Amino acid sequence: MINIAKIYTDKDASLDALKGKKIAVLGYGNQGRAWALNMKDSGLNIVVGLERQGKSWEKATKDGFKPVKTEDAVKDADVIIFLIPDMVQRTVWLEKVRPNMKKGADLVFAHGFNIHFKMIEPPTDSDVYMVAPKGPGDTVREYYVAGGGVPVLVATYQDVSGKALEKALAIAKGIGATRSGALVSSFKEETETDLVGEQTILVGGIMELMKSAFETLVEMGYQPEVAYFETINEVKMIVDIIHSKGLSGMLRAVSDTAKYGGITVGKKVINEDVRKRIREAAERVRSGEFAAEWVEEYNKGMPVVINGLKENDNSLEQKVADELRELIERGKPKK
Ligand SMILES: NC(=O)C1=CN([C@@H]2O[C@H](COP(=O)(O)OP(=O)(O)OC[C@H]3O[C@@H](n4cnc5c(N)ncnc54)[C@H](O)[C@@H]3O)[C@@H](O)[C@H]2O)C=CC1
């Protein structure tokens, strides 16, 4: 038997702990926009804080907010939520938040990176907690609007008031997550598993596996469009079945031929070597080696990230994706 984790849903969570409090959402990007809109629609009191006027400022204004500068947003905020990129959080904390925040205001994160790797050292009189969506920001908004929610991990790092978990759950409810479920984790567990997940499967693994299969088929002379349908486009449909029915459900939904081929060949492609390398990646995350390397890359102006984006922009996969987009969109179920 596995241990069943404690999961909080709507009936266990209340907005009361945050009702009427001033909540500063710093950042209006992937997660910031979704959280600010969802929490506002849930009846919470939100102010959006941004570095300066620009794209995010315009977007927030268009969505009905009156954004203010970070230092003004945090001034009388009871709760300060960091939804700006992980690599800018330390500087914004040191220069804008710490000097201007109300004594004892709550510090909230959507990912534990800066706390876990000690890039932000919070004052001892603040509650520090986390609500980490296990999904992209656009999905957090999309599911909420449609009456659902993306699950989250909640965790407390400092619980001065004794109410940190209650407040984390209030935010989880505010963004719609407890319609699904909030699972109690820790800053360490969330940070490490999130990094390992995005490196080895969600972002890195799936991308490289798709590229390997696509490019191999093209090299062997098959049409790029046919290779794209098979190795990239259909992944969504298979993953959708896994998402609702699990791996067994997926196996039952494909042909016996696919079951046999998948069960036998899958293990040869994704073999013990791959497991060993996933373990290595996880150890590098755990030891802090990855975090140090990423800080260095960020400080150099992200040359590797920029180059990786450029390579993908110019790839055959992307050209075919652009070519087939209209066809693919045309076929999607109409809402
Ligand atoms: N992208 C996602 O869907 C997920 C993100 N997270 C976490 O959420 C947090 C935010 O990530 P994203 O939403 O991807 O961020 P993002 O990259 O979309 O954030 C952009 C926003 O930050 C603002 N910003 C950038 N530099 C700034 C600065 N120096 N001062 C003030 N504002 C600045 C931009 O104006 C923009 O509004 C991170 O901790 C991330 O790990 C957690 C789960 C999923």
Ligand SMILES: CC(=O)[C@](C)(O)C(=O)O
């Ligand atoms: C979307 C998400 O959860 C990620 C992949 O962990 C992230 O964007 O950092």
Ligand SMILES: [Mg+2]
């Ligand atoms: Mg994640």
Ligand SMILES: [Mg+2]
């Ligand atoms: Mg992440």
